[in-house]
Amino acid sequence: MNPNIRSNSLLAFMLWALGTTMSLFANAQGNPQMAEAMTCTEESQRLERLACFDEVFGTPFSVAVEDAIVGNQPERWRQAFAQEQRRRPGDGPLYRNTSELAGHLLTLSALGVKPPRPLLAVQCHNNITELTLMMPEAVKEERVTVDFGQGRQIWRVRDDGFVISGGRGLPAIRTVRNMAAGSEVTVASSSGVVDGLMFDLTGFRDTLKPLREACGW
Numbered sequence: 001m002n003p004n005i006r007s008n009s010l011l012a013f014m015l016w017a018l019g020t021t022m023s024l025f026a027n028a029q030g031n032p033q034m035a036e037a038m039t040c041t042e043e044s045q046r047l048e049r050l051a052c053f054d055e056v057f058g059t060p061f062s063v064a065v066e067d068a069i070v071g072n073q074p075e076r077w078r079q080a081f082a083q084e085q086r087r088r089p090g091d092g093p094l095y096r097n098t099s100e101l102a103g104h105l106l107t108l109s110a111l112g113v114k115p116p117r118p119l120l121a122v123q124c125h126n127n128i129t130e131l132t133l134m135m136p137e138a139v140k141e142e143r144v145t146v147d148f149g150q151g152r153q154i155w156r157v158r159d160d161g162f163v164i165s166g167g168r169g170l171p172a173i174r175t176v177r178n179m180a181a182g183s184e185v186t187v188a189s190s191s192g193v194v195d196g197l198m199f200d201l202t203g204f205r206d207t208l209k210p211l212r213e214a215c216g217w
Contacts, residue, residue, distance in 0.1 A: 051111060051200065074159045076102040080121050080134045083107050092203030095210060104211040107134075108204070110197045120199050122176055122208065124215035129173050131166040133187075133194060138162055144191040150178050152188075164194065173217055180205040 040052035079102040083094055093108045103125030109117040116136035123130045133146075138161030146155045146166065153175070155166050166172055179185060182201050189195040 072160050073162045076105070076121075076123060076125070077134050077159065077162050079105060080107050080119050081116065081136075084109055084117075084119060092200065093207040095207045097210070097214075104214045106207055106211055108199050108201075110199060112198055118194070118197055122172075122211060124211045127215055128168050129176070129211075129215045129217070130168045131172040131175055133164040133166075133197075135162055135164065135193065137193075139164060139191060139193060141191055144189055144194060146194065147188040148175065148179060148185050149182075149188075150175065164191075176208070180208060 079098045083096055083098075083105060084107055086094060087109065093106050095104070095106045097104050103123055106122040108120045109115075110120070118136060119134040121132045121134050123132065133155075139157050140161060142157055143154055144157065144164060145152050146164070147153065153166060155164050157163070158165050166175055179201065184201055185199050187194055187197040187199075189197075
Protein backbone atom coordinates (compact mmCIF):
# COMPACT_ATOMS: atom_id res chain seq x y z
CA MET A 1 0.00 0.00 0.00
CA ASN A 2 1.12 3.56 -0.73
CA PRO A 3 2.98 4.85 2.38
CA ASN A 4 1.19 8.19 2.11
CA ILE A 5 -2.20 6.48 2.17
CA ARG A 6 -1.16 4.39 5.20
CA SER A 7 0.16 7.51 6.96
CA ASN A 8 -3.03 9.42 6.26
CA SER A 9 -5.11 6.48 7.48
CA LEU A 10 -3.05 6.25 10.66
CA LEU A 11 -3.41 9.99 11.26
CA ALA A 12 -7.16 9.80 10.70
CA PHE A 13 -7.43 6.89 13.14
CA MET A 14 -5.39 8.75 15.76
CA LEU A 15 -7.59 11.84 15.41
CA TRP A 16 -10.71 9.69 15.63
CA ALA A 17 -9.36 7.92 18.72
CA LEU A 18 -8.52 11.26 20.35
CA GLY A 19 -11.95 12.63 19.57
CA THR A 20 -13.64 9.49 20.86
CA THR A 21 -11.65 9.60 24.10
CA MET A 22 -12.46 13.28 24.67
CA SER A 23 -16.11 12.62 23.97
CA LEU A 24 -16.14 9.75 26.44
CA PHE A 25 -14.55 11.91 29.11
CA ALA A 26 -17.16 14.61 28.51
CA ASN A 27 -20.09 12.21 28.76
CA ALA A 28 -18.87 9.75 31.38
CA GLN A 29 -20.18 11.72 34.36
CA GLY A 30 -23.64 10.52 35.29
CA ASN A 31 -23.72 7.96 32.47
CA PRO A 32 -22.85 4.41 33.60
CA GLN A 33 -22.42 3.16 30.02
CA MET A 34 -19.97 5.93 29.22
CA ALA A 35 -18.14 5.24 32.46
CA GLU A 36 -17.77 1.61 31.39
CA ALA A 37 -16.56 2.73 27.98
CA MET A 38 -13.90 4.82 29.65
CA THR A 39 -12.41 1.66 31.12
CA CYS A 40 -12.05 0.33 27.56
CA THR A 41 -9.65 3.15 26.71
CA GLU A 42 -7.31 1.77 29.36
CA GLU A 43 -6.86 -1.51 27.45
CA SER A 44 -3.35 -1.56 26.00
CA GLN A 45 -4.11 -4.22 23.38
CA ARG A 46 -6.06 -3.11 20.31
CA LEU A 47 -8.15 -6.25 19.97
CA GLU A 48 -9.16 -6.25 23.62
CA ARG A 49 -10.00 -2.55 23.37
CA LEU A 50 -12.23 -3.05 20.34
CA ALA A 51 -13.94 -6.06 21.92
CA CYS A 52 -14.53 -4.03 25.07
CA PHE A 53 -16.27 -1.24 23.14
CA ASP A 54 -18.37 -3.82 21.28
CA GLU A 55 -19.51 -5.32 24.57
CA VAL A 56 -20.24 -2.01 26.31
CA PHE A 57 -22.28 -0.56 23.45
CA GLY A 58 -23.91 -3.87 22.54
CA THR A 59 -22.58 -3.88 18.99
CA PRO A 60 -24.06 -6.99 17.35
CA PHE A 61 -21.48 -9.43 16.06
CA SER A 62 -23.71 -10.41 13.18
CA VAL A 63 -26.90 -9.55 11.36
CA ALA A 64 -29.51 -11.92 10.03
CA VAL A 65 -27.91 -13.73 7.13
CA GLU A 66 -31.00 -13.11 5.02
CA ASP A 67 -30.32 -9.38 5.31
CA ALA A 68 -26.77 -9.85 4.02
CA ILE A 69 -27.71 -11.94 0.98
CA VAL A 70 -28.08 -9.51 -1.90
CA GLY A 71 -26.22 -11.34 -4.68
CA ASN A 72 -25.17 -14.72 -5.97
CA GLN A 73 -23.14 -15.79 -2.96
CA PRO A 74 -21.92 -19.41 -3.03
CA GLU A 75 -23.12 -22.04 -0.58
CA ARG A 76 -19.92 -21.92 1.47
CA TRP A 77 -20.42 -18.15 1.95
CA ARG A 78 -24.00 -18.71 3.07
CA GLN A 79 -22.92 -21.44 5.47
CA ALA A 80 -20.14 -19.26 6.91
CA PHE A 81 -22.41 -16.30 7.59
CA ALA A 82 -25.18 -18.57 8.90
CA GLN A 83 -22.63 -20.07 11.29
CA GLU A 84 -21.82 -16.60 12.61
CA GLN A 85 -25.43 -16.23 13.77
CA ARG A 86 -24.40 -18.44 16.71
CA ARG A 87 -21.76 -15.97 17.83
CA ARG A 88 -22.11 -14.46 21.29
CA PRO A 89 -19.93 -11.89 23.08
CA GLY A 90 -16.72 -13.54 24.17
CA ASP A 91 -16.88 -16.32 21.58
CA GLY A 92 -13.70 -17.21 19.74
CA PRO A 93 -13.51 -19.07 16.42
CA LEU A 94 -16.62 -21.09 15.56
CA TYR A 95 -16.52 -24.56 14.03
CA ARG A 96 -19.07 -26.97 12.62
CA ASN A 97 -19.27 -29.80 10.14
CA THR A 98 -21.70 -28.77 7.42
CA SER A 99 -21.29 -32.13 5.69
CA GLU A 100 -21.72 -31.99 1.92
CA LEU A 101 -22.82 -28.33 1.97
CA ALA A 102 -19.41 -26.80 2.75
CA GLY A 103 -17.51 -29.50 4.63
CA HIS A 104 -15.72 -28.67 7.87
CA LEU A 105 -15.85 -24.92 8.43
CA LEU A 106 -14.10 -22.62 10.92
CA THR A 107 -15.09 -18.96 10.95
CA LEU A 108 -13.87 -15.89 12.81
CA SER A 109 -15.35 -12.41 12.44
CA ALA A 110 -13.24 -9.27 12.19
CA LEU A 111 -13.22 -6.89 15.16
CA GLY A 112 -13.82 -3.15 15.00
CA VAL A 113 -16.08 -3.40 11.94
CA LYS A 114 -19.82 -2.78 11.76
CA PRO A 115 -21.82 -5.93 10.96
CA PRO A 116 -22.11 -7.74 8.70
CA ARG A 117 -18.40 -8.26 9.37
CA PRO A 118 -15.82 -9.82 7.04
CA LEU A 119 -14.99 -13.38 8.08
CA LEU A 120 -11.74 -15.29 8.18
CA ALA A 121 -12.65 -18.84 7.16
CA VAL A 122 -10.80 -22.14 7.03
CA GLN A 123 -12.56 -24.90 5.12
CA CYS A 124 -11.91 -28.61 4.63
CA HIS A 125 -14.16 -29.81 1.83
CA ASN A 126 -13.63 -33.00 -0.17
CA ASN A 127 -10.35 -33.44 1.72
CA ILE A 128 -9.03 -30.08 0.43
CA THR A 129 -8.08 -27.23 2.78
CA GLU A 130 -8.77 -23.65 1.74
CA LEU A 131 -8.17 -20.36 3.57
CA THR A 132 -10.44 -17.47 2.63
CA LEU A 133 -11.82 -14.11 3.59
CA MET A 134 -15.60 -14.02 3.20
CA MET A 135 -16.75 -10.49 2.43
CA PRO A 136 -20.23 -9.11 3.18
CA GLU A 137 -20.08 -7.03 -0.01
CA ALA A 138 -18.51 -7.95 -3.32
CA VAL A 139 -14.90 -6.91 -3.93
CA LYS A 140 -14.27 -5.43 -7.37
CA GLU A 141 -10.61 -6.37 -7.77
CA GLU A 142 -9.63 -9.67 -9.40
CA ARG A 143 -6.58 -10.10 -7.16
CA VAL A 144 -5.46 -8.46 -3.93
CA THR A 145 -2.27 -8.62 -1.90
CA VAL A 146 -2.66 -9.95 1.63
CA ASP A 147 -0.09 -10.02 4.43
CA PHE A 148 -0.76 -11.66 7.79
CA GLY A 149 2.71 -10.75 9.00
CA GLN A 150 4.29 -13.69 7.19
CA GLY A 151 5.06 -11.91 3.94
CA ARG A 152 2.91 -10.60 1.12
CA GLN A 153 0.75 -13.06 -0.80
CA ILE A 154 -1.45 -12.59 -3.84
CA TRP A 155 -4.99 -13.82 -3.22
CA ARG A 156 -7.61 -14.37 -5.91
CA VAL A 157 -11.09 -12.91 -5.71
CA ARG A 158 -13.68 -15.59 -6.45
CA ASP A 159 -17.41 -16.22 -6.38
CA ASP A 160 -18.50 -12.89 -7.86
CA GLY A 161 -16.31 -10.95 -5.44
CA PHE A 162 -17.65 -12.37 -2.18
CA VAL A 163 -14.75 -14.74 -1.45
CA ILE A 164 -11.05 -13.86 -1.41
CA SER A 165 -9.07 -17.09 -1.60
CA GLY A 166 -5.58 -17.64 -0.24
CA GLY A 167 -5.26 -20.86 -2.16
CA ARG A 168 -5.91 -24.52 -1.53
CA GLY A 169 -3.82 -27.37 -0.22
CA LEU A 170 -0.28 -26.85 1.03
CA PRO A 171 -0.10 -23.03 0.58
CA ALA A 172 -3.27 -22.61 2.66
CA ILE A 173 -2.09 -25.12 5.26
CA ARG A 174 1.24 -23.32 5.71
CA THR A 175 -0.48 -19.99 6.27
CA VAL A 176 -3.01 -21.46 8.70
CA ARG A 177 -0.28 -23.22 10.70
CA ASN A 178 1.71 -20.01 11.03
CA MET A 179 -1.43 -18.14 12.00
CA ALA A 180 -2.27 -20.71 14.69
CA ALA A 181 1.00 -19.89 16.45
CA GLY A 182 -0.14 -16.32 17.17
CA SER A 183 -2.74 -14.73 19.41
CA GLU A 184 -3.94 -12.03 17.01
CA VAL A 185 -3.41 -10.85 13.47
CA THR A 186 -3.88 -7.60 11.57
CA VAL A 187 -4.17 -7.87 7.80
CA ALA A 188 -2.23 -5.58 5.48
CA SER A 189 -3.68 -5.50 1.97
CA SER A 190 -3.81 -3.60 -1.30
CA SER A 191 -7.60 -3.64 -0.92
CA GLY A 192 -9.07 -0.87 1.19
CA VAL A 193 -11.85 -3.10 2.52
CA VAL A 194 -9.35 -5.74 3.66
CA ASP A 195 -6.45 -3.60 4.86
CA GLY A 196 -6.48 -3.22 8.63
CA LEU A 197 -8.89 -6.06 9.41
CA MET A 198 -8.10 -7.49 12.86
CA PHE A 199 -8.81 -10.99 14.16
CA ASP A 200 -8.45 -12.34 17.69
CA LEU A 201 -6.87 -15.79 17.33
CA THR A 202 -7.46 -16.87 20.92
CA GLY A 203 -8.62 -20.49 20.76
CA PHE A 204 -7.86 -20.74 17.04
CA ARG A 205 -5.46 -23.69 17.36
CA ASP A 206 -7.81 -25.80 19.49
CA THR A 207 -10.91 -25.03 17.43
CA LEU A 208 -8.99 -26.00 14.30
CA LYS A 209 -8.26 -29.57 15.48
CA PRO A 210 -11.31 -31.41 14.05
CA LEU A 211 -10.85 -29.66 10.70
CA ARG A 212 -7.16 -30.62 10.60
CA GLU A 213 -8.01 -34.22 11.41
CA ALA A 214 -10.64 -34.30 8.68
CA CYS A 215 -8.13 -33.08 6.09
CA GLY A 216 -5.29 -35.22 7.42
CA TRP A 217 -2.73 -32.64 8.48
